[in-house]
Every structure is written in C-alpha cells, then in structure tokens.
Amino acid sequence: MTRPNLAIISCLSFLLAVFSKVANANQKITEAAATSHELNLTAVIVFCLFVILTLMISYWASQYTNSSSSFYTAGGNITSAQNGTAIAGDFMSAASFLGISGLIFSVGFDGLILAVGALSGWPVMLFIMSERVRNLGRYTFTDVVTYRLQKKPIRSVAILGSISVTLLYLIAQLVGAGKLIELLFGLPYEYAVVAVGVLVIIYVTLGGMLATTWVQIVKALLLLLGVSLMSILILMLSEFNIESIFEKAVEVHPRAEKILQPGSLFSDPVQAITIGVSMMFGLLGLPHILMRLFTVPNMNSARKSIFYASGLMGYFYLITILIGFASIAFVMSEPDYFTESQLIGGTNMAAVHLSHAVGGSLLMGFISAVAFATILAVVAGLIVAGSATISHDLYAEMLCNGAPDLEKELRITKFSAVILCGIGVLLGIVFQHQNVAFIAVMPLVIAASVNFPILLLAMYWKKFSTRGAVAGGLVGFVSSISLIIMGPKVWVSIIGASEALFPYDYPALFTLPAALLTMIIVSKFDKSESAEMDRKAFDRQVVAAELGTSVSAPVNH
C-alpha cells in the first residue's frame, strides 16, 4: 500500500474514533437548541463529507507534489480565479465570520471597524505589493527582500518576523479551534486540537500547497454558500425589509439605539485609529498570504488573484453586516439561546445561533461544520508558510547558501510541517485555559511592524540598506512585543495589574512608524561598502519587479 493511502486510511480511522466520541460526548449546544441529535448529525455528516473530499484532494495532489517548487507554490500553476478564491478563504477565517458578527451582536456598529479594516488592506496589496512581490520572489516573502539586500542578515530578521507571525497565528487559530469544536460538536478540547493537527499534517505533507489551495477553495465556497443562504433566509423572514431588521435590533438590544452609533467599544479615538492601522498594514506582511502570490504563473495572474479575492471578501463582509445586526434581531429576543443571561458559547456564537434561528438544525449543522472546515484550511495554509520558512529560508538559503540537496530540502519541508503542527497542537493544549486574545493581536502587529516596512522599502526605496532593514526590523519586533505585553490585554488581564503601562491593545500606530523611521535614518547614515552594493542593485531589481522577464529575474518560476 502506498504511503498516501496508508496516511489517509489512518486518518479516517482516527476521525471515526474521534466522532464516535462526539456521539457520546456531552453536548453543550443541546441546551441552546434542544435538537442536539439532529444538529450534531447534520454537522458531523457535513464535516465528514468535507474531510473525505479534502483527503481525496490531498491524495490527488500528492501525485503532483514531488519537488520543493510544487510543495511551496504548487509549481506556480494555480489560476488567478482559483488563487483568488483560496486567498479569500485564507482571510475569511472563523475569526472574521464568527468574531465580527459576534462583535456586532454585542456592541453594534463598532464591529464594522474590523470588517472595513480587514478589507482595506487588500487594495494596497494589489496596487503596491502584488506585482512586485510576485516578480521578485520565488517561494517566500524573504526571497523578495533578499533580492538586493545581503542575504544572511536580512533573512535572519525576515525569518524572525515570519516564524513568529506564523506560530502566533497558528496558536491563536488552534486555541480558537479547540474551543469552537468543543462547543459545536461536544468534542473534548484536546481531541479537537489533535484532530485538526492530524488532518492538517495529512493535507500538507501529502499535497503541499496544491492540496492546501484546493482545501481552501472548497471551504471558501462552502462558507460563501452558507452565509448567502443565511442572508436569503434573513431577508425572507423580514419580508425583504432591511429597515425592520435594524428596528428590531434596536428594540431588543439593551443598548438600544446606541448600537447604531460608533464609540461603544473604542471610546478612545486613538484606539480606533491604531486598530485600523494594525489591520490594514498587518495584512500586507502576513507570510501565508504573501506566499499565495507565488502560486500563480505571472504578475497578471497575481494581480487578478487579489482582485477576485477582494471581490469575494467584499461580498462576505457586506453579508457579515447583515448577519451581525440580524443576529441581534433574531437571537437576542429568544431566551432559548441564553443561559444565565449570557449567550450560550459566548458572543462569538451569535452567527451560529442565528443560523439555527433562521434555518433550523440543518443550517446550524452546516454552518458549524463550515466553521470547523474554515479552521482546518487556515491552519493548513499557515503550516505550509511556516515549513517553507524553515526549509527554504533557513535550510536552503541560509545554511546551504542557496544550493541545497533538493530531495533533502523536500524531506525537511515535510518534516518541519509535522514538527510545526506538533508544536502548534502542544501549545494549543498548553494555552487552552489562558486568555489568548493577545496572541491573536500579535501576528498582525508584528507583520505590520517588521515584515511590511522591510518589504515596502526594499521594493521602493533605492537608498534602503541591509543595516537599515535589520535595525528597523528589530526595532519593530521588540517594540511590538513590548507594547503588547505592556498593554491592557497582557498587563491587566493576564498579569493582573490594576492599570496598563501602555493604553492600547494594538500598538501598530506607534511601532510601524518607529520601525520605518529607524530604517530610514540608519539607511541614510549607512555609507558602508555593502550599502553601496545594495543601492547599486536597485535598478536591476526595478526592471525585474516591473517586467518579470528573464532579463533580470533571478529565478525562473
């Protein structure tokens, strides 16, 4: 029996064992819906179908994943529509769907800041990043910054930024996954996290980026189908009168008409601004998103990918607004969804309860399964990005000076995917009782303060030097971590101090300019020979970045 077959059969046996546990587990959601058996059956069936389909995809993809290039970037053969859907899938995470609708449910309008913040980085990604990144890089964003800067020092900083963002994002996703699955399926937390880990290892080690992309595409389409169905049902129930949804929401929400006005959550204007900055520029430095630009054959496809992704996300966020306010109107007035005056499962479950309110157990089961699938797909993308950083950036480029043994590199890639996933699962279990909200903040802030400024200046500013990049990157990294620790989420909520040393949760408004300024000042004063070499290579880089032709492209995609 071949290795892919064995892996898939082991995985199916494992899943069977896990879901037999589900059938017997205590189902918290029962309290909410009083139809738990129907609900779980639907959720388990939809989820099992998704898993079977995605395992088949992984098996199919494994036949094409036989080199580092196919592992990291699916050989650059993904079409722009496919890549756009996968990128949208990467970003339409459980946090976007459940988090934003949950925030609107609890505070109203302020939840929309996150929806707009999440979307507004994409046009900038298209205009100033997509084409140049695609033409200058090969597998990871660090390839882009090492095009003309000195490889070892800049790669060290870029790897630091990349791995920390990936790992923190991974932990946040896995802890969220464990909690979500525990609630939705009644599955014990540890089983849930291990189940996600096992499935992701299968997807990634067998099918690499090709499998991950298709898993993401399937999940994105299911999610869009689910939210579209929900919105149609919401509109039908309200007789296509959106006004009545808002009227009902104001009527039943304890904060009444204040839910239609900003200021409930972010009373300090600087807080709103710094969140906007973190979300917008954080996106531009996320390694697993940037890596998707290398999966398409050329810059035109990269450009179109981002446009397709934004179109899908724009549609998704518009629906999220409707779902958020409809969840107030349809769920808040129903005591069945509450226990001891609290929404069962917390406010993040508002959209899931809404799906039950408008579509019964069937839709709720579908939405629950899609939420689980969402986490699986996002974690798979993160693992591919993380393992590429270790095997390509660290092993192939730094340790082997760009001339690695290709078979060994592929083995290291798969091995690092397993190790990363294992570390993620372990940390996910260790952190299960902790407030991990700060972990969810860190990746965006670090990406905005380390990866984004280095990328931007490396691509657009001739005088940028390696020393400037390293100094600014370190300033961005240290300041982000320090200010997050000194902020309310860690200093007050975790350490237990009465007052935070720094008043904001998302410090990118301060750390991004600090990093940029350091990069500019150090580069300006850098008169070294290596800085001159960095600058001399800029013209060649511009030609490669704009044309992507063989004239100056360092690598053949």
Next chain:
Amino acid sequence: MNQVVSGESQVDAQIVRNSKQFHQLLIARNSIRYILTTLVIAIHGFFIGGIAFYNEWFGQPYKENSIIPNGIYFTVLVIILMVLLEFVYILLSEKKIQKLQDKVVSEVINND
C-alpha cells in the same frame, strides 16, 4: 554577501532601466499605484477618523422615517469603493499599462 549579478544581465537590466519606454512604463504604473493607494488610505482614514471624531454623525439616520444610520451606508460605500478602486487598477493595468510593458519587451529587450 549580496546576490551575484552576472555581467550580462547587469548590462541588459541597465539598458532596459535607461530606456525611454521603461521610464514611461514606470512613471505610468507608479502614478496609478500611488494615486490609488493614497485614495484608499484617505477613504480608510476618513472612515476611521470619522468614527473616532464624528461618531454622532455616523449614528444619525440617513433619511427621515428611517432608523438605518449614515454609518451603515458609509461602511457599505467604503467596502464597495475599495473593490471598485481595485477594478479601476485592473482595468488600467490591462488596457494601458500592459501595452507599455509589451512595448518595453518588444522594443528594448527583444531588440537588444
């Protein structure tokens, strides 16, 4: 060490970089990039700034006999504008910039 640049590609890249056609391409593409990026940052800035400093306006109903506030319409408008601006970029890239790029490739690179 810096990436090694071979002599031949260094010369080729320099010829392309100094060519009039490439200069035109760079000016055109960068102008579009910078203008549209400024627009996006301005729109996002107005949205966040508006929420931060003019939250009452965001909470006021858009029209009489309606409860839906300006803020909801503004949010929907911002989301649609973001996607529209991207569409404009794609359109300009394909209709205008691509021609300039093809010109560079055919007149400078292929001739060289």
